[in-house]
Amino acid sequence: MPSFIEAAQSQVGRKILTGITGFLLLFFIIFHLAGNLAIFGDEHDMNRYSAFLHDMGGLLWLARIGLIVAFGLHAWIGISIWLKKRKARSQAYNVYSSKGGASKQGLSSRSMALTGIILLIFLVFHINTFALGDTETVIVDGREMEDLRSLVIETFMNPLYAFGYTFVMILLGAHLGHGIWSAFTSLTMKSKQLSAAIYSVGVVLAFLIAIGFLFIPLYIYFTGGCGELLGGCT
Numbered sequence: 001m002p003s004f005i006e007a008a009q010s011q012v013g014r015k016i017l018t019g020i021t022g023f024l025l026l027f028f029i030i031f032h033l034a035g036n037l038a039i040f041g042d043e044h045d046m047n048r049y050s051a052f053l054h055d056m057g058g059l060l061w062l063a064r065i066g067l068i069v070a071f072g073l074h075a076w077i078g079i080s081i082w083l084k085k086r087k088a089r090s091q092a093y094n095v096y097s098s099k100g101g102a103s104k105q106g107l108s109s110r111s112m113a114l115t116g117i118i119l120l121i122f123l124v125f126h127i128n129t130f131a132l133g134d135t136e137t138v139i140v141d142g143r144e145m146e147d148l149r150s151l152v153i154e155t156f157m158n159p160l161y162a163f164g165y166t167f168v169m170i171l172l173g174a175h176l177g178h179g180i181w182s183a184f185t186s187l188t189m190k191s192k193q194l195s196a197a198i199y200s201v202g203v204v205l206a207f208l209i210a211i212g213f214l215f216i217p218l219y220i221y222f223t224g225g226c227g228e229l230l231g232g233c234t
């Protein structure tokens, strides 16, 4: 049996690892979206949800470490696959340069690398804004909680954040639209018919995830944080 390092160095092993880590990240993203949509629930549902996660203590840290490893591996292997393809392409151009214009074959992997890198940069800003952001505390159900909900609403009243997030969520949708199919095909035997069906399911899922995420900043911004879904303003 090949070691982890050997598997990570082989072409097939890399594709499988990007697929597995991609699925783990997809589960996190769906879970995170569900938690974020709690902002449209009761006034303190989002704060309760965050307090529930923080109460998990050691388990939360285990999940965070898993997430960091998954993000790290996914980005590292994804970028190395893209660099390898780029190198192979430029060698092919040298040999077949007389055959005409630039190949469109690498377009999807090129955009995956680009959207992936932008998402990685976004994550650093995002964690700094929300996970490490300055929050007030509120008393909910007789206990003190961080008021993350107010932080999210205040943040998205700023057009730079509202539209910046919207742009990045569109890129997230584009990344997932190709990525879900790619992960499936890396991890399963693919027939042509199944591949087309999985592609459609992946695109629909990616679209719903992107819409779910970008609805939050846009709704907050355009209703001035006082929309009906947020309970209005008193």
Ligand code: HEM
Pocket: 029, 032, 036, 050, 051, 053, 064, 067, 119, 123, 126, 127, 130, 131, 148, 152, 165, 172, 213, 214, 216, 217
């Ligand atoms: C409108 C979109 C989003 C909103 C409103 C949002 C909101 C939040 C909030 C409030 C937190 C802090 C949670 C807490 O401390 O309990 C957080 C953390 C985080 N978010 Fe997001 N998020 C959004 C999109 C995303 C996306 C697209 C990703 C991944 C690609 C992501 C990844 C993370 C990560 C990794 C953390 C740190 C989790 C932790 O420390 O436990 N977020 N987000």
